[in-house]
Amino acid sequence: MAERPRSGGPLKATAAGTRQPSLTDVAGVAGVSHMTVSRVINGTGPVRPETRARVLAAIEELGYRPNSAARALVTGRTGTLGVVALESNLYGPASTLYGIENAAREAGYAITISSVSRPGRSSIADAVENLRRQAVEGIIVIAPHVSAGRALEAAPADFPVVAVGGGETAPVPVISVDQRDGARRATEHLLALGHRTVWHIAGPEDWLEARDRELGWRETLERHGAGVPRVIRGDWSSRSGYEAGRSLAKEKDLDAVFAGNDQMALGLLRAFAEAGISVPRDVRVAGFDDVPEAAYFTPPLTTVRQDFIEVGRRTFGLLAGRMDGGDRHARALVVPELIVRESTGPR
Amino acid sequence: MAERPRSGGPLKATAAGTRQPSLTDVAGVAGVSHMTVSRVINGTGPVRPETRARVLAAIEELGYRPNSAARALVTGRTGTLGVVALESNLYGPASTLYGIENAAREAGYAITISSVSRPGRSSIADAVENLRRQAVEGIIVIAPHVSAGRALEAAPADFPVVAVGGGETAPVPVISVDQRDGARRATEHLLALGHRTVWHIAGPEDWLEARDRELGWRETLERHGAGVPRVIRGDWSSRSGYEAGRSLAKEKDLDAVFAGNDQMALGLLRAFAEAGISVPRDVRVAGFDDVPEAAYFTPPLTTVRQDFIEVGRRTFGLLAGRMDGGDRHARALVVPELIVRESTGPR
DNA sequence: CCCGTGGGTGTTATCGCTAACACTAACTCC
DNA sequence: GGAGTTAGTGTTAGCGATAACACCCACGGG
Numbered sequence: 174m175a176e177r178p179r180s181g182g183p184l185k186a187t188a189a190g191t192r193q194p195s196l197t198d199v200a201g202v203a204g205v206s207h208m209t210v211s212r213v214i215n216g217t218g219p220v221r222p223e224t225r226a227r228v229l230a231a232i233e234e235l236g237y238r239p240n241s242a243a244r245a246l247v248t249g250r251t252g253t254l255g256v257v258a259l260e261s262n263l264y265g266p267a268s269t270l271y272g273i274e275n276a277a278r279e280a281g282y283a284i285t286i287s288s289v290s291r292p293g294r295s296s297i298a299d300a301v302e303n304l305r306r307q308a309v310e311g312i313i314v315i316a317p318h319v320s321a322g323r324a325l326e327a328a329p330a331d332f333p334v335v336a337v338g339g340g341e342t343a344p345v346p347v348i349s350v351d352q353r354d355g356a357r358r359a360t361e362h363l364l365a366l367g368h369r370t371v372w373h374i375a376g377p378e379d380w381l382e383a384r385d386r387e388l389g390w391r392e393t394l395e396r397h398g399a400g401v402p403r404v405i406r407g408d409w410s411s412r413s414g415y416e417a418g419r420s421l422a423k424e425k426d427l428d429a430v431f432a433g434n435d436q437m438a439l440g441l442l443r444a445f446a447e448a449g450i451s452v453p454r455d456v457r458v459a460g461f462d463d464v465p466e467a468a469y470f471t472p473p474l475t476t477v478r479q480d481f482i483e484v485g486r487r488t489f490g491l492l493a494g495r496m497d498g499g500d501r502h503a504r505a506l507v508v509p510e511l512i513v514r515e516s517t518g519p520r
Numbered sequence: 521m522a523e524r525p526r527s528g529g530p531l532k533a534t535a536a537g538t539r540q541p542s543l544t545d546v547a548g549v550a551g552v553s554h555m556t557v558s559r560v561i562n563g564t565g566p567v568r569p570e571t572r573a574r575v576l577a578a579i580e581e582l583g584y585r586p587n588s589a590a591r592a593l594v595t596g597r598t599g600t601l602g603v604v605a606l607e608s609n610l611y612g613p614a615s616t617l618y619g620i621e622n623a624a625r626e627a628g629y630a631i632t633i634s635s636v637s638r639p640g641r642s643s644i645a646d647a648v649e650n651l652r653r654q655a656v657e658g659i660i661v662i663a664p665h666v667s668a669g670r671a672l673e674a675a676p677a678d679f680p681v682v683a684v685g686g687g688e689t690a691p692v693p694v695i696s697v698d699q700r701d702g703a704r705r706a707t708e709h710l711l712a713l714g715h716r717t718v719w720h721i722a723g724p725e726d727w728l729e730a731r732d733r734e735l736g737w738r739e740t741l742e743r744h745g746a747g748v749p750r751v752i753r754g755d756w757s758s759r760s761g762y763e764a765g766r767s768l769a770k771e772k773d774l775d776a777v778f779a780g781n782d783q784m785a786l787g788l789l790r791a792f793a794e795a796g797i798s799v800p801r802d803v804r805v806a807g808f809d810d811v812p813e814a815a816y817f818t819p820p821l822t823t824v825r826q827d828f829i830e831v832g833r834r835t836f837g838l839l840a841g842r843m844d845g846g847d848r849h850a851r852a853l854v855v856p857e858l859i860v861r862e863s864t865g866p867r
Numbered sequence: 868c869c870c871g872t873g874g875g876t877g878t879t880a881t882c883g884c885t886a887a888c889a890c891t892a893a894c895t896c897c
Numbered sequence: 898g899g900a901g902t903t904a905g906t907g908t909t910a911g912c913g914a915t916a917a918c919a920c921c922c923a924c925g926g927g
Contacts, residue, residue: 195883206907211885219904241655242592243883247912251589253632253654260618262812267614271607274635283654285600285632288621307600307630308588411816436813443816465609466783469758469790471818542913553877558915566874590913593882 194235203231214239245308253283254492255304255312257297260288263409264435264464265481266315269337272485273313280493285309292316297324301334311492313337314345319379333495337488339381346491346503348484352382355477355509356389359431359459361397362475362511366457368428370399374417374441375406376433386433386461407433411440418444427456429517435460435467438474442516446471457517473514483507541582550578561586592655600630601839602651602659604644607635610756611782611811612828613662616684619832620660627840632656639663644671652679658839660684661692666726680842684835686728693838693850695831699729702824702856703736706778706806708744709822709858713804715775717746721764721788722753723780733780733808754780758787765791774803776864782807782814785821789863793818804864820861830854 200207205224212218213228220228231237245251254277259266274284285307287300297316301324304312311333314321322340335346363371373390376383387404394401405420407413414437421427422444432438438460445452452458452472460467463478487505494503547554552571559565560575567575578584592598601624606613621631632654634647644663648671651659658680661668669687682693710718720737723730734751741748752767754760761784768774769791779785785807792799799805799819807814810825834852841850 196885197883207884208908209906212906215885217885218906221905224905238653240593240883241653242589242598243912244885245589245912246587246593246883246914247885249912260622262611262614262618264609267609271609271635274633275607275637278634278650283632283634283650285630286621287625287630288618290622303625303630306585306588411813415816439813440816443818443820446818466758466786466813469762469787471790471793473790544913554914555878556876559876562915564915565876568875571875587913590882591915593884593913594915596882 193240194237195240196237199228199231199235199237202235203228251308251310252281253285253307253309254489255301255307255309256284256286257300257304257312257314257316258286258288259292259316260290264462265338265479266317268481269315269485269488272482273315273489274485275482276486276489280489282310289316292318293320294324297321298327301328305332311335311496313488313492314340317380317382319381319384322381330501333492335488335492335495337484341381344501346495346499346501346505348488348491348505348507349381350479350484350507350509352385352509353389353392355461355479355511356386356431357393358509358511359461359475359477360390360393362513363429363431363457363459363517364393364397364399366429366517368457369426370394370402371429371431372402372421372424372427373404374414374430374432374437375404376437377408378406380409383433390431407437407440409434409436411436411443413437414440415444417441419448422448422450429457430459432458432460435462435464435470435474435476438467438476438516439470442470442472442474452516453518454520459517463512467512468514470516472516472518475514475517476512478510478512480507480509540587541584542587543584546575546578546582546584549582550575598655598657599628600632600654600656601836602648602654602656603631603633604647604651604659604661604663605633605635606639606663607637611809612685612826613664615828616662616832616835619829620662620836621832622829623833623836627836629657636663639665640667641671644668645674648675648681658682658843660835660839661687664727664729666728666731669728677848680839682835682839682842684831688728691848693842693846693848693852695835695838695852695854697729697826697831697854697856699732699856700736700739702808702826702858703733703778704740705856705858706808706822706824707737707740709860709864710776710778710804710806711740711744711746713776713864715804716773717741717749718776718778719749719768719771719774720751721761721777721779721784722751723784724755725753727756730780737778754784754787756781756783758783758790760784761787762791764788766795769795769797776804777806779805779807782809782811782817782821782823785814785823785863786817789817789819789821799863800865801867806864810859814859815861817863819863819865822861822864823859825857825859827854827856 196207196210199210210228212220213225277284287303289296289300314336317338322343325340325343325345328334328345338349360371375387405417407417418441460474460476463476467474467476484507543554543557546557557575559567560572624631634650636643636647661683664685669690672687672690672692675681675692685696707718722734752764754764765788807821807823810823814821814823831854
């Protein structure tokens with residue numbers, strides 16, 4: 174048996190009490206220097222095929238796995254990116270996360286997440302600091318809040334941070350879905366059906382997406398010379414949509430409602446059903462997001478589709494560009510698509 | 521200005537081109553040795569309050585951040601756990617992930633995720649290997665598939681891996697929700713309403729949860745001497761529930777249906793609505809999961825609630841125990857709860 | 868008064884890896 | 898045939914932290 178050049182003995186003990194093999198251990202078994210092993214592993218520098226084979230066999234035999242900490246220490250690269258995610262099951266953020274993870278993995282990066290239950294300036298700053306202590310090479314902030322934007326305004330210039338869906342005024346690259354345009358599409362669609370105006374259930378005031386959707390809705394009404402009803406505000410949940418629906422059900426001139434997201438639209442549909450209001454016969458309803466269930470609501474929901482996987486992919490791309498020294502003011506916009514279903518169908 | 525003892529110069533360059541300060545840099549500024557700085561940071565060993573203050577000031581001044589790679593190299597601990605997650609927006613897995621992340625963060629661990637788009641023996645093994653290369657200290661596999669269980673059978677004994685919701689025969693600690701019991705509750709509830717039998721829309725055959733729910737349903741029917749209708753199989757999606765509903769709508773003796781999850785129940789409700797079947801008047805329907813929207817379906821859905829945040833928390837606990845040398849065969853079971861709503865209400 | 872003890876601090880070795888360079892042998896080129 | 902090249906390999910010096918031990922000093926007890 175090859176002898177270990179090191180003093181050996183169980184130092185870094187795993188549960189089983191044995192030290193993980195190191196480059197030097199592999200080198201000993203293969204009868205080469207540790208540098209040759211390193212070259213085989215990283216494909217740097219030339220190695221004779223027969224030497225390589227011996228090294229690979231030794232690696233296999235010992236079950237060698239490179240020590241990423243040692244590698245990171247010397248190269249200064251950890252191969253890890255951080256994602257600050259909102260701790261919620263909202264369809265959008267969760268999908269975006271997977272899009273990012275996918276793109277990152279393909280590019281050889283791992284993803285560390287740090288979740289934030291209630292977004293705020295300091296909680297996001299904490300999460301970012303938390304990730305930086307993990308020595309991530311770059312950070313993506315998925316926290317589409319106004320407060321997130323404010324937190325990002327203090328983003329360090331010498332560290333790559335990008336934002337998705339928020340922080341439009343912050344000095345970081347931002348990728349977002351064109352919420353205003355999506356809202357415009359939904360609203361115009363409803364107006365085109367002949368309704369005098371369109372009501373809106375907005376999302377929480379501190380969400381940029383909510384603001385932009387509301388803005389797009391309002392602009393469109395104004396451009397078409399339609400009256401702008403008072404805004405009803407929800408919190409994205411079906412429950413809040415339901416409550417909005419109960420209050421809307423009392424309005425007499427109710428023709429069309431554009432809900433800020435699909436969950437609220439669902440609550441709305443529920444409230445209308447209970448109030449004996451038929452959709453689309455009495456009132457037409459549209460949502461936003463196109464969650465996979467939207468096609469099976471009662472009735473199937475007209476909504477605005479956002480391609481979150483694409484958003485995730487492009488977010489990673491933006492971060493990669495920024496890590497390469499790219500512009501801090503890069504912007505990317507994903508255009509949403511209107512999906513028409515029965516909730517705005519013929520009467 | 522204090523002089524850097526090191527040769528200095530920009531080595532590990534950030535985007536701005538400056539080297540991150542090291543312990544030695546801080547020591548130079550504070551006029552102490554690097555060891556004293558280390559002691560201040562880690563709270564190991566005694567330090568005079570006045571020295572500590574100088575060190576803290578230097579840390580602040582330089583914006584020093586400990587190098588986690590160097591620390592990991594020498595301590596052998598990375599403070600990171602890996603989670604193998606299914607790349608899906610299914611409500612359960614996503615919620616579980618947040619529960620885990622929360623508990624882990626409180627315990628001082630970071631979470632690295634590796635997602636798997638289509639679970640299978642090798643893809644899970646790949647993800648695990650991927651995480652081990654990241655030097656995580658333990659791994660949680662959220663992949664409630666039969667194949668995941670098989671992948672875990674090869675789990676190394678000397679490395680802490682725990683599974684959530686699957687791999688019951690594997691030599692790893694497992695935490696799961698008692699699916700059979702949940703299915704029993706739903707089925708008994710429907711039977712108690714006086715129906716001769718209950719139909720079932722099962723989830724995909726390779727999901728353990730689907731198997732267990734089906735088993736719980738079947739057992740309950742048999743125990744009550746009810747006939748067992750043929751099983752209709754979906755894929756958890758609303759679309760598949762819809763298709764199941766279309767085929768079920770043709771059955772003449774249809775009284776009650778227990779859907780394998782809430783999404784499929786939604787599709788089912790949709791198909792019944794289209795077929796002119798009224799729920800609960802003509803048919804009663806129950807689901808599984810209690811997604812936040814279930815209360816706003818048309819009609820509101822009776823379903824079985826799983827506390828996924830709790831599952832996440834307990835999963836972390838199980839991993840922590842295992843990393844402490846705990847048993848490989850630990851098991852934990854979370855009991856679900858039946859939530860009764862209108863879909864099984866009075867006629 | 869000397870020794871032991873513990874507070875407070877510094878020195879040195881080491882973790883496992885890659886970068887940089889050194890070296891040998893064979894081969895090409897004029 | 899001497900001077901590059903290039904393939905193939907080894908040696909050495911760090912990366913930035915903690916561990917282990919050494920050291921000095923003040924203080925208390927016998």
